[in-house]
Amino acid sequence: xxxxxxxxxxxxxxxxxxxxxxxxxxxxxxxxxxxxxxxxxxxxxxxxxxxxxxxxxxxxxxxxxxxxxxxxxxxxxxxxxxxxxxxxxxxxxxxxxxxxxxxxxxxxxxxxxxxxxxxxxxxxxxxxxxxxxxxxxxxxxxxxxxxxxxxxxxxxxxxxxxxxxxxxxxxxxxxxxxxxxxxxxxxxxxxxxxxxxxxxxxxxxxxxxxxxxxxxxxxxxxxxxxxxxxxxxxxxxxxxxxxxxxxxxxxxxxxxxxxxxxxxxxxxxxxxxxxxxxxxxxxxxxxxxxxxxxxxxxxxxxxxxxxxxxxxxxxxxxxxxxxxx
Amino acid sequence: xxxxxxxxxxxxxxxxxxxxxxxxxxxxxxxxxxxxxxxxxxxxxxxxxxxxxxxxxxxxxxxxxxxxxxxxxxxxxxxxxxxxxxxxxxxxxxxxxxxxxxxxxxxxxxxxxxxxxxxxxxxxxxxxxxxxxxxxxxxxxxxxxxxxxxxxxxxxxxxxxxxxxxxxxxxxxxxxxxxxxxxxxxxxxxxxxxxxxxxxxxxxxxxxxxxxxxxxxxxxxxxxxxxxxxxxxxxxxxxxxxxxxxxxxxxxxxxxxxxxxxxxxxxxxxxxxxxxxxxxxxxxxxxxxxxxxxxxxxxxxxxxxxxxxxxxxxxxxxxxxxxxxxxxxxxxxxxxxxxxxxxxxxx
Numbered sequence: 155x156x157x158x159x160x161x162x163x164x165x166x167x168x169x170x171x172x173x174x175x176x177x178x179x180x181x182x183x184x185x186x187x188x189x190x191x192x193x194x195x196x197x198x199x200x201x202x203x204x205x206x207x208x209x210x211x212x213x214x215x216x217x218x219x220x221x222x223x224x225x226x227x228x229x230x231x232x233x234x235x236x237x238x239x240x241x242x243x244x245x246x247x248x249x250x251x252x253x254x255x256x257x258x259x260x261x262x263x264x265x266x267x268x269x270x271x272x273x274x275x276x277x278x279x280x281x282x283x284x285x286x287x288x289x290x291x292x293x294x295x296x297x298x299x300x301x302x303x304x305x306x307x308x309x310x311x312x313x314x315x316x317x318x319x320x321x322x323x324x325x326x327x328x329x330x331x332x333x334x335x336x337x338x339x340x341x342x343x344x345x346x347x348x349x350x351x352x353x354x355x356x357x358x359x360x361x362x363x364x365x366x367x368x369x370x371x372x373x374x375x376x377x378x379x380x381x382x383x384x385x386x387x388x389x390x391x392x393x394x395x396x397x398x399x400x401x402x403x404x405x406x407x408x409x410x411x412x413x414x415x416x417x418x419x420x421x422x423x424x425x426x427x428x429x430x431x432x433x434x435x436x437x438x439x440x441x442x443x444x445x446x447x448x449x450x451x452x453x454x455x456x457x458x459x460x461x462x463x464x465x466x467x468x469x470x471x472x473x474x475x476x477x478x479x
Numbered sequence: 480x481x482x483x484x485x486x487x488x489x490x491x492x493x494x495x496x497x498x499x500x501x502x503x504x505x506x507x508x509x510x511x512x513x514x515x516x517x518x519x520x521x522x523x524x525x526x527x528x529x530x531x532x533x534x535x536x537x538x539x540x541x542x543x544x545x546x547x548x549x550x551x552x553x554x555x556x557x558x559x560x561x562x563x564x565x566x567x568x569x570x571x572x573x574x575x576x577x578x579x580x581x582x583x584x585x586x587x588x589x590x591x592x593x594x595x596x597x598x599x600x601x602x603x604x605x606x607x608x609x610x611x612x613x614x615x616x617x618x619x620x621x622x623x624x625x626x627x628x629x630x631x632x633x634x635x636x637x638x639x640x641x642x643x644x645x646x647x648x649x650x651x652x653x654x655x656x657x658x659x660x661x662x663x664x665x666x667x668x669x670x671x672x673x674x675x676x677x678x679x680x681x682x683x684x685x686x687x688x689x690x691x692x693x694x695x696x697x698x699x700x701x702x703x704x705x706x707x708x709x710x711x712x713x714x715x716x717x718x719x720x721x722x723x724x725x726x727x728x729x730x731x732x733x734x735x736x737x738x739x740x741x742x743x744x745x746x747x748x749x750x751x752x753x754x755x756x757x758x759x760x761x762x763x764x765x766x767x768x769x770x771x772x773x774x775x776x777x778x779x780x781x782x783x784x785x786x787x788x789x790x791x792x793x794x795x796x797x798x799x800x801x802x803x804x805x806x807x808x809x810x811x812x813x814x815x816x817x818x819x820x821x822x823x824x825x826x
Contacts, residue, residue, distance in 0.1 A: 249619075256611060260611035
């Protein structure tokens with residue numbers, strides 16, 4: 155493998171945090187981006203260790219694309235700093251190490267599939283033609299087909315081939331799977347995970363299709379209204395939360411409630427603690443989807459980063475600007 | 480992993496990357512492929528039109544030479560002899576060929592900068608931004624500035640070279656066959672003559688291209704950029720035409736009342752000289768005819784034919800400066816990055 159910098163592949167040991175000395179694939183410090191008057195992203199402080207498959211989740215307009223755009227150096231942050239593999243994201247040498255797939259999958263419509271791969275070959279020194287070609291072949295695309303004549307899913311495949319053929323260390327995917335059919339989604343997700351496992355490629359993908367992330371990501375970044383609400387190892391985050399059901403009116407310890415919903419005389423709560431609660435509560439560890447829905451439904455109170463620094467037993471904690479690393 | 484996942488390949492072929500080639504030379508050459516692939520239709524169109532225009536001009540030149548030779552051989556040397564039927568039948572085709580140049584080729588060549596700005600400059604970046612492909616280009620391993628340089632350089636330089644060849648041919652045919660031909664009267668400062676002669680057409684092409692690039696980058700909409708570039712280039716041309724007399728000091732002279740400026744000179748203004756020696760404008764005589772009745776002389780303000788080159792140089796300098804400013808702005812905006820995503824939906 156031509157990438158010595160990364161930590162062990164994520165899928166091999168998903169719950170082991172990155173070694174402290176290895177620079178994080180992405181590390182934001184007070185990152186903010188303003189478009190004219192309104193802030194798309196504000197006060198974002200988080201870290202994504204190298205070698206992870208990190209899901210960036212949030213509602214539409216939450217700032218996911220802005221975050222990925224900054225990492226892909228298409229946007230300049232208004233404030234704060236983003237470091238990629240320990241270097242400022244503006245470093246020139248990083249260009250070859252980062253691949254980015256934009257949400258609208260821009261490609262030259264007049265080019266053929268083969269010419270689009272040629273573009274990747276001409277513009278990227280580490281280009282892997284065989285690998286890119288295999289991703290194309292897997293979708294049974296004709297090399298001479300014009301990009302403009304392809305379906306949305308086929309375009310996505312070509313875009314991913316272009317990104318993966320670059321052999322990046324960090325792969326940024328903005329809503330990559332939205333227009334793929336189930337088979338293609340399965341194939342490409344598998345390819346991505348194999349890539350992460352074998353080359354230690356860090357993959358950061360945003361999505362609002364929550365089910366497609368389950369079983370794929372091992373790190374989570376929840377963005378809400380331009381702020382990072384949760385960031386950490388997925389297992390730690392899930393262990394640090396409980397989805398409980400109890401009679402309405404039961405008291406909860408202060409500071410743990412994320413979201414509650416009343417269903418008649420009973421109430422469903424998502425709490426930010428792994429410890430068993432006193433009282434007539436039933437339930438347990440939430441699924442990824444339950445966790446995310448709980449947070450997405452809850453109004454944003456303060457910028458919250460749930461730390462996930464220690465082992466699975468540690469509870470996610472609320473800090474003002476704690477970094478999960 | 481399922482079998483259709485590409486795992487076996489990575490295991491079978493442990494990537495043994497060769498030492499990376501020296502990046503700079505390699506990448507520059509490679510950007511050339513991309514920009515050629517993207518602009519090849521434009522370049523073929525330019526080449527085709529240039530061949531067509533050059534062939535027409537060469538045909539015009541050689542057929543006019545032939546006809547002038549015939550005229551000389553028939554003894555029709557000067558305009559006194561032209562009233563004879565014999566000479567007239569030889570003059571007539573020369574006249575018609577000259578009209579092809581002055582009535583058709585000159586206006587067409589004068590429109591070249593406008594067309595280059597609208598159809599080469601304006602869509603070039605507007606289309607990249609409109610389709611979002613600028614984000615594709617900027618996330619490869621080359622820097623946006625280098626990409627921009629290559630993207631602009633190939634079509635830009637080819638268009639300029641074509642404009643240059645056209646200007647040389649137009650000037651040559653004008654000088655040899657029209658200005659020194661037996662019939663056509665086409666003073667160099669005339670409205671469609673001046674902008675197709677000398678270095679000015681190349682400078683206008685350069686300026687229109689740069690303006691088109693800038694407008695395209697600002698508007699990010701191809702059709703709007705084409706239209707706005709067309710309007711702006713036309714407006715700039717009108718403005719320059721209006722200020723052109725002041726590009727170089729004029730010559731002022733007093734001539735007899737019905738006197739005219741020298742041959743091929745450009746008359747900028749004229750008026751009567753009053754009995755007390757004051758120079759007034761013609762307008763000031765209106766309603767006061769008694770004041771101007773006794774004048775015997777007029778004053779004239781004009782550019783003689785030999786001001787042609789200095790005026791062209793001043794105009795060229797102005798346009799080159801504007802071009803440099805527009806290109807600097809284009810590169811500055813590209814360097815500032817932060818506007819690639821702004822026009823698109825964010826989620």
